[in-house]
Amino acid sequence: MTANIVETRVGNVLAGWNHLTAVGSTQIRNASGARIQVASGEWRDDYIMGWGSCFLGHDSPIISESIIQALSVGFLQQYETEKHQALSERFCAVVPCAEKLRLANSGLEATMYATRIARAVTGRRLIIKFEGHFHGLGDTLTWNVDSSPRSGALRTSGELERVAGAVGVPDELGLLTIPLPWNDAIAARRAFELYSGDIAGVILEPVALNIGCIRPEEGFLELLRTLTTEHGALLIFDEILTGFRSNIGGAQKEYGVVPDIATYGKAFGCGMPVAGIAGKAEFMDVIAPRGPLQVSGTNTGRYLSVSAAVSVIDHLEDGAVYRYIASLEDQLKKGLRDIFARHNIPCYIDGYGGRVGVHIGTSQRPRSMKDIEETYPAKFATRLFRLLSMEYGLYGFLMPLAYCPEPVTLSAAHTPEMIATVCERLDSALGRLDYHGEGE
Template identity: 75%
Template sequence: MSVVGPINVQNTAGARIQLSSGEWCDDYIMGWGSCLLGHDSPVIKHSISKALERGFLQQYETDEHRLLSEKFCAVVPCAEKLRLVNSGLEATMYATRIARAVTGKRIIIKFEGHFHGLNDSLTWNVDSSPRSGEVLAGGELERLSGTVGIPNEFGSLTVAVSWNDLQAVEHAFEKYKDDVAGVILEPVALNLGCIKPDEGFLQELRALTTRHGALLIFDEVLTGFRANIGGAQKDFAVTPDIAAFGKAFGCGMPIAGIAGKAEYMDVIAPRGPVQISGTNTGRYLSVSAALAAIDHLQDGAVHRHVAALESQLKSGLRDVFDKHRIPCHIDGYGGRIGVHIGTSERPRTMKEIEGFYPIDFAQKLFYLLSCEYNLYGFLMPLGYCPEPVTLSAAHTAEMIADACERLDSALKRIPFHGK
């Protein structure tokens, strides 16, 4: 069996996938975090079945659209209004468009390693960039595109700095005075392997953006609805001006949203001049699923279950790595757990991770876990850091214990070596 590289999946159930070979694997990717309720959640399946009785209702608004907006805005702190889109990429792209329209400014500040979708203005200094950017004066980073096909001119409108580097943000505001439209960030840097902000960092960003007349934009595509019904902004008690949501918003169905303060959201047409639309935007099937998901998550039972599994897995992983005397920093948020092999200290930036993460060892371990231990996506390495292990409501305590046992067995077969 091989679950490394291109694979064909013929079936899914709960937190497991079945390969075309017929073998079943425990899934620790879960739709890159979108399948919070599992691959075949009865909640989502029932909502879709009921919706189909009324047709596809493409491009029509319904009572469910209104209810979804009302319930979303009731639980997300920044959300006075909600506009639906199809993907996280669209949500972050439109969020920056709103920031530029509201402020009349051009520059967007982002953080190295934070991924906001493959749109032209934000795909800079990410994991697919050819190398880590050089640190320039004041902490600004050399602009490096994450893909070919984006003209360098787009980079002139995006300023990248290191995560948790407040001085670099302050310097950028001074250097590009009166031209910074907004700051966009993952409130928890899950694309860096789950690196949380320094104490007070988000609060300082809130104060800086307010002082300079720029918008604070939270990319909650990965964090939204994972740990609680209100997003990371609720956990950290910092309210952004605009936030982008996706992934667990639809629990497997394609939907995303831009939410924010009414004064900023009202620049969107038809009230304002900012164009945001699409043929598949706000499709009834996806709206029905998202509404059912919010209703199901309201009582907190799912989040408590996932939090308990996260705690169990973090503890089990620490025990296994300690047993094999492998340095490892482990942290999690909303059932997504970053395992930073190679250090016992909490990393703060992408460059720190690049300096210690033993990519060769991590790749060998991942290959073994995938091909011989039936763990799909468990401890997956990216180019410079770990992809978080993703849990769902469909995982069980028995699955977590079993995964730790399989990891222990695999580590007996691969000698650890650092970078």
């Protein structure tokens, strides 16, 4: 019994990710706006924000009002309602690829179903993914991610050696995935030459936000759109991080490249458990009841979450939230650049939709996971993160992963004053640490 209690305290039961490696797990007593209160009573500024899901803050009145409304109409039911229809109509009106929407509970489910749709439509097996892009902890997509023990070696074919990102995943499942370096046009063309008759689809983050922030090279998304069309494969955008963060239509609207299928979560429900698979009708119609592919779940489409998602779209559509977060992002990026330059620490900074990648160790824009792995000073980043966490009242700011940075996450609840404060604290912390430029 004692062992079980100790284990619970060490790892908790919510998510392993909440046990921040450098500082351990933190139990939260309260959360308000963009701040959390820890068990000791201390309030800390939050730069994780529910791993990007609390886009409007921890206690947004938009969400709470939708919950109050839902409480009066059987809020736990998940049968079809007018609210479900309204969500589908509102969603499909703003997302370019969305002719139809099917709900799911999590990003993992959404990406799993999206690749299953691609396989069902094409009758093929293989899915191309990109190194460092994270699509949930499903067995066939958790390959060559930031939690993989090492980056895969580049083969002469241009693809990467398959490296699982979690234990318990049989090597055989890796044979269904073709991992490629991000932004590598030659490798993408070569993969289609080698496997053309068996490629069901290509899945990607249109902006790689799980490894900092790495945008696509000019023309790269267009190339993938061309290749998938020419070879009869589906193009799948994982917009779980990019969706509803920079604009109401997602990265596909911003970059002008329309995928066949897209997955949504995080800011879709702004903290409520809801996700979605959207796409062109000809592909979505493979899903039952129109087609044979089952997409369902006991907890899918609960009225409480659907009500919140409708309110989120209504609130975001006029663009005011996006303009506000863009101003905060600009303020933060400028402050960070000035501070790192003042301390003579090379750092490349970019952001998308209030998620800011701080690539310490290089002044050049990284193009791939390999670029980050070769330059990111993980040991220095860990020391800095620990100092900011333990002595400066920050939660999740500049958090390091194994060999890349987790983006700093802003929300509509952050303020210019909070940005100024975090920059002052970072400046102070860097003055207490030695940076030697080591790759570590």
